[in-house]
Amino acid sequence: MVGPHGRSAVATQHDLLVWVHGDRHDLNFDAALATRRVLSDVACLVEETAGFVYRDCRDLTGFVDGTENPPAEEARELVILPEGAPGAGGSYVLVQRWVHDLDAFHALPTAEQERVIGRTKPDSVELDDLPPDSHVGRVVVEDEAGEEIEIYRRSVPYGTAAEAGLLFLAFTDDLDKFELILSRMFGTSGDGFHDRLTELSAAVSGGYYFAPAQEALDGWLS
Numbered sequence: 409m410v411g412p413h414g415r416s417a418v419a420t421q422h423d424l425l426v427w428v429h430g431d432r433h434d435l436n437f438d439a440a441l442a443t444r445r446v447l448s449d450v451a452c453l454v455e456e457t458a459g460f461v462y463r464d465c466r467d468l469t470g471f472v473d474g475t476e477n478p479p480a481e482e483a484r485e486l487v488i489l490p491e492g493a494p495g496a497g498g499s500y501v502l503v504q505r506w507v508h509d510l511d512a513f514h515a516l517p518t519a520e521q522e523r524v525i526g527r528t529k530p531d532s533v534e535l536d537d538l539p540p541d542s543h544v545g546r547v548v549v550e551d552e553a554g555e556e557i558e559i560y561r562r563s564v565p566y567g568t569a570a571e572a573g574l575l576f577l578a579f580t581d582d583l584d585k586f587e588l589i590l591s592r593m594f595g596t597s598g599d600g601f602h603d604r605l606t607e608l609s610a611a612v613s614g615g616y617y618f619a620p621a622q623e624a625l626d627g628w629l630s
């Protein structure tokens with residue numbers, strides 16, 4: 409997806425996504441290494457990102473990430489394909505690696521940073537006068553029935569002092585929801601706005617995957 413200002417959500421689709429999640433970086437490493445070895449006859453590893461929790465669940469910009477995320481139990485109802493649907497019990501996944509221009513972001517006065525995100529920095533309160541080109545102003549969108557479109561985000565900061573950003577990872581029951589939000593972020597939705605965050609962070613990789621239900625995975629593996 410390429411926006412009118414040249415900002416793009418690049419597609420770097422691969423065959424398989426393995427998401428290792430846990431509080432222990434050492435154990436995550438062991439699991440990732442074991443997974444690479446077990447798949448080595450059929451797949452090669454082309455991209456790997458190790459994330460971490462930054463302060464009190466903040467993105468590296470310093471803003472809390474996840475405030476409006478649905479709680480995990482509620483998220484199951486929202487993003488898992490229902491009984492009877494193809495792939496029932498599974499969920500679609502979007503993964504994008506964003507590289508932040510942290511020097512540019514942090515050079516903005518805090519009030520301006522807040523206008524980019526659409527929330528206050530210390531305590532993540534939505535701005536009363538939400539700018540239409542703020543991140544929150546672009547990603548909060550309703551469907552044709554007037555219901556707010558919900559996705560479930562599990563993004564993590566990653567990187568070093570040289571290059572850092574956000575590994576965006578989110579789940580949905582309908583890929584069109586991702587497409588709609590991305591079109592609003594990248595300025596292709598036709599209302600003349602784009603997300604100012606895309607001026608300060610670049611999506612350098614991205615792909616869609618399908619996370620099957622646990623039972624389906626167990627069935628294939630046995």
Ligand code: HEM
Nearest residue numbers: 467471472473474475476477506544547548574576589609
């Ligand atoms: C550079 C990449 C991104 C950063 C740093 C970022 C950061 C944030 C922050 C700080 C918030 C406000 C707190 C919260 O409710 O979580 C937020 C909200 C949100 N973001 Fe992002 N985000 C990024 C990319 C994306 C992308 C690619 C999507 C969707 C495809 C997305 C979807 C959302 C949604 C749905 C919300 C909740 C808005 C609400 O209900 O108020 N974000 N993000």
